[in-house]
Amino acid sequence: MKRNIGFIGLGIMGKPMTLNLIKAGYKLTVYDINQEVINELALSGAAAAASPKEVGANSEIIFTMVPNSEHVKDVVLGENGIVKGAKSGAIIVDMSSITPVASKAIASEAAKSGIEMLDAPVSGGEPKAIDGTLAIMVGGKEEIFESVKPILYCMGKDVTLVGGNGCGTTAKLANQIIVNLNIAAMSEALVLAAKAGIDIDKMYQAIRGGLAGSAVLDAKVPLILERNFVAGGRIDINLKDITNVMETAHEIGVPLPLSSQLLEIMHALKVDGKASQDHGGIVQYYEKLANTEVKRAEV
Amino acid sequence: MKRNIGFIGLGIMGKPMTLNLIKAGYKLTVYDINQEVINELALSGAAAAASPKEVGANSEIIFTMVPNSEHVKDVVLGENGIVKGAKSGAIIVDMSSITPVASKAIASEAAKSGIEMLDAPVSGGEPKAIDGTLAIMVGGKEEIFESVKPILYCMGKDVTLVGGNGCGTTAKLANQIIVNLNIAAMSEALVLAAKAGIDIDKMYQAIRGGLAGSAVLDAKVPLILERNFVAGGRIDINLKDITNVMETAHEIGVPLPLSSQLLEIMHALKVDGKASQDHGGIVQYYEKLANTEVKRAEV
Numbered sequence: 001m002k003r004n005i006g007f008i009g010l011g012i013m014g015k016p017m018t019l020n021l022i023k024a025g026y027k028l029t030v031y032d033i034n035q036e037v038i039n040e041l042a043l044s045g046a047a048a049a050a051s052p053k054e055v056g057a058n059s060e061i062i063f064t065m066v067p068n069s070e071h072v073k074d075v076v077l078g079e080n081g082i083v084k085g086a087k088s089g090a091i092i093v094d095m096s097s098i099t100p101v102a103s104k105a106i107a108s109e110a111a112k113s114g115i116e117m118l119d120a121p122v123s124g125g126e127p128k129a130i131d132g133t134l135a136i137m138v139g140g141k142e143e144i145f146e147s148v149k150p151i152l153y154c155m156g157k158d159v160t161l162v163g164g165n166g167c168g169t170t171a172k173l174a175n176q177i178i179v180n181l182n183i184a185a186m187s188e189a190l191v192l193a194a195k196a197g198i199d200i201d202k203m204y205q206a207i208r209g210g211l212a213g214s215a216v217l218d219a220k221v222p223l224i225l226e227r228n229f230v231a232g233g234r235i236d237i238n239l240k241d242i243t244n245v246m247e248t249a250h251e252i253g254v255p256l257p258l259s260s261q262l263l264e265i266m267h268a269l270k271v272d273g274k275a276s277q278d279h280g281g282i283v284q285y286y287e288k289l290a291n292t293e294v295k296r297a298e299v
Numbered sequence: 300m301k302r303n304i305g306f307i308g309l310g311i312m313g314k315p316m317t318l319n320l321i322k323a324g325y326k327l328t329v330y331d332i333n334q335e336v337i338n339e340l341a342l343s344g345a346a347a348a349a350s351p352k353e354v355g356a357n358s359e360i361i362f363t364m365v366p367n368s369e370h371v372k373d374v375v376l377g378e379n380g381i382v383k384g385a386k387s388g389a390i391i392v393d394m395s396s397i398t399p400v401a402s403k404a405i406a407s408e409a410a411k412s413g414i415e416m417l418d419a420p421v422s423g424g425e426p427k428a429i430d431g432t433l434a435i436m437v438g439g440k441e442e443i444f445e446s447v448k449p450i451l452y453c454m455g456k457d458v459t460l461v462g463g464n465g466c467g468t469t470a471k472l473a474n475q476i477i478v479n480l481n482i483a484a485m486s487e488a489l490v491l492a493a494k495a496g497i498d499i500d501k502m503y504q505a506i507r508g509g510l511a512g513s514a515v516l517d518a519k520v521p522l523i524l525e526r527n528f529v530a531g532g533r534i535d536i537n538l539k540d541i542t543n544v545m546e547t548a549h550e551i552g553v554p555l556p557l558s559s560q561l562l563e564i565m566h567a568l569k570v571d572g573k574a575s576q577d578h579g580g581i582v583q584y585y586e587k588l589a590n591t592e593v594k595r596a597e598v
Contacts, residue, residue, distance in 0.1 A: 100495060123509045135509045137502070160505035163497045170495040171502045174488035178511040181487070181557075185480030188555045189473035192544070195553050196399060196469040198462045203436070203470045206459035210422045210434045211532075212477040214513030233510075245491070254494050254589040256487045257564070258480075258557055265556070290553040 002026055006059030008052050008075050010037040014065035016130040017155045024154040029058040056085030065095045069102035076106050088114030097121045099244045100166035101251055107165040116144045121172035125233055133157040139168030176241040177259050182216040184262055187283040195292040220280040225296045232278035239266040301325055305358030307351050307374050309336045313364035315429040316454045323453040328357040355384030364394045368401035375405050387413030396420045398543045399465035400550055406464040415443045420471035424532050432456040438467030475540040476558050481515040483561055486582040494591040519579040524595045531577030538565040
């Protein structure tokens with residue numbers, strides 16, 4: 001028999017992930033601070049709960065997908081948190097992108113009530129959440145991972161256990177370092193070439209098959225040439241992730257000079273009113289510095 | 300009838316490129332400061348010259364592949380340079396990685412003797428030079444490019460005109476920004492994850508299919524896990540390229556904060572005795588900072 005599932009945090013990511021679980025035939029109890037989205041999911045067959053505690057009371061496995069460490073802590077351990085309602089033996093799978101220090105601390109606290117946790121943040125954004133093809137990086141005990149793996153595969157395509165508690169969230173931070181620094185690297189290259197008068201489209205074709213090639217290049221160069229900065233991956237969400245990167249790096253003793261400078265660049269973009277744009281918009285920081293624009297050559 | 304070709308600079312890259320031209324049936328006249336490699340290529344059927352001037356006198360199209368701007372200037376315009384021997388109407392194709400400012404100045408000087416130039420730097424390193432599958436980024440006049448294109452395809456797979464004189468060398472610099480910053484980005488991610496106790500191999504598998512995926516990740520992560528830093532693309536050669544990046548960026552007014560910091564990182568690696576290692580060795584800068592090592596998990 002399929003186990004009862006809870007889902008807390010029904011935003012841009014959480015809502016389509018929940019719908020994929022319903023589609024897979026699971027019985028869901030859901031909660032969000034926004035009552036409207038609860039009502040919407042109730043129409044799709046989910047049971048509405050009045051608090052995380054109530055979700056916990058009705059579920060064997062509870063997924064959480066909320067903005068940051070403090071929200072996870074509140075939803076799991078707070079006055080009306082999951083742990084207050086869940087039975088011993090329940091499993092909480094936190095899919096939020098938070099700090100590994102918080103992941104470990106919350107898991108350790110939940111364990112005192114006999115509740116196991118996994119940190120299982122995702123990569124791929126809204127389109128892959130809708131398609132159920134997210135990459136899911138998991139930290140926690142192997143037997144707990146194995147027991148929820150089939151459910152994770154309803155939401156993701158690549159589901160990988162990378163280590164113990166906190167390792168999933170660390171892998172997500174590592175992923176975000178690469179993605180955002182690759183965007184900044186591309187931006188430095190594009191702005192230099194553009195100001196030198198190069199046809200960017202031709203240069204992109206010339207270099208994309210070589211060692212400079214990347215998913216970032218293929219995803220972002222066409223959008224930049226169209227001046228399309230609609231998110232996608234919002235600058236403010238990635239700014240939160242890079243903030244978490246630096247906090248974690250300092251905590252465990254890993255100096256990261258380029259990520260640290262990237263953080264300042266992203267803060268500058270926020271000051272410049274671009275927080276809600278796609279992180280491909282990082283190029284605009286450099287365009288402003290160099291007083292030039294990366295655009296398609298006129299034909 | 301196939302035109303007579305000259306080739307100057309028969310090093311790690313120039314030698315296999317020359318051999319590919321000989322294989323394609325071209326009659327070659329060659330020169331290098333190292334007499335041994337001239338003798339070696341003479342055994343493969345090339346005519347030996349005693350100076351760039353003599354190469355110029357015997358060739359309709361002359362390729363140059365030398366370390367830096369000063370060498371190109373000397374080989375093209377010096378006392379015994381190509382221009383002193385070549386007839387008006389000859390074409391010089393400089394495949395070295397130099398600064399766009401130098402490319403433009405040398406081309407403009409050569410033009411006074413009725414000699415056309417293209418800047419046509421390559422990407423792909425020794426293996427692709429041997430296979431004749433280099434990416435070649437070309438700057439110069441379209442009709443000159445069209446006339447030498449078939450010859451460039453004996454050495455490369457992707458041959459692209461990206462703009463006027465200097466645009467080939469600029470595109471190469473842009474390429475080098477992306478490649479080396481992507482390596483640094485990967486290094487920051489790997490060292491953070493390694494010190495947090497993550498299984499790097501599993502994390503690599505978890506993220507490589509997503510937006511963090513890149514040619515750099517696929518080329519360098521396996522080598523780093525084997526602690527294999529044999530070049531490949533040497534740190535000192537890439538240091539020269541990033542030095543040229545900063546010179547060019549300052550010349551045309553493009554502030555590049557991350558590339559500038561990368562330059563310092565590469566200088567630190569040189570001081571640390573790693574100049575001749577592959578640029579995948581950039582990870583060691585971070586390992587030293589964090590006092591940790593990125594290695595394969597013990598089984």
